[in-house]
Amino acid sequence: MTDCTKTINVRRDVALEAKADAEAERRRLARRGTLVVNLLSSPGAGKTTLLEATARRLTPRHSMAALVGDLETDRDAQRLSPLVPAAQLTTGGACHLELPLVRRGLEALGDPQVDFLFIENVGNLVCPASHDLAEHLRVVLVSTTEGDDKPGKYPKMFRTSQAMLITKLDLLPHVPFCVEAVQADARRIQPELDILEVCAIQDTGISAWCDYLCQLRSERLAAYQELA
């Protein structure tokens, strides 16, 4: 008997099954009329404040629910619960959300049939970029206080997003942040990026943001109906 080594060629994306699973969930939610929006940013960029303003603007005409991710506490769910059905996803120590956690959150809300499901990811510009949460729209927030140099530093986050929101616009006169610079940096990485500017606490730009969401919902859901 001789020892030998046999090499088995595979060439398969390690995330293939996870991607297929997310795609199936995306279809399921699209077919029943829910647009899933994954909100990503560094901590403190204004994701929850944006959701509060969005809920106030959207809910008279549309239904929405929110899943909010953090390492600990249910502070964000408490802030949003008076406005819309909201469930907190606490990750323990994990720096990002994954699809099983999103499913658990949906279950906690009774799998609601809503027009918009917002997932507020854990504040982090790195790992959340690598996890498909079955979203139809990935939105990255950049606040004027965190600097205009972020896209180039975190290319995967910006490459995989379809929209970028520049937040805390009211602070622009007080901080060294150049809107044109951040736009150019982000569009170098993702030329197809839709860019919007908001100040959620003053309700600036929220109307345009909600119009954008409604238009995207019609487009994306129609695309999935055609696939069916």
Next chain:
Amino acid sequence: MHEQSLVRTLLKQVDAIRREHGADQIREVRVEVGPLSGVEPLLLESAFDQLAAGTFADGATLAIDEVTLQAECRSCRQQFEVDAFDFRCPDCGGHVRILRGDELMLVSVSVACHEHAKISS
């Protein structure tokens, strides 16, 4: 943390391949890592050594091929290597799709096999 969960998934897939081929011992797992795969090779390697210890993959080498980002222009079909994460087509400025470099790819698995000398019956 992210690399650890990736290695767990990777080891599950390697285990299935090993069983399919009736092999016991893994000698090498070869993967391809690109600049947009979200994977740091050094962290992947240490996560592999840690998680493989005491399993069927104990002592196996994780071979990591680092590949560049390759893209194709959706307008002029030009294929090019993406430099410094600039995703604009260098020829026509058109929108591009990524061909390679945004995944963690399992390339091959090398297993120990035992070749028996032919025994005439």
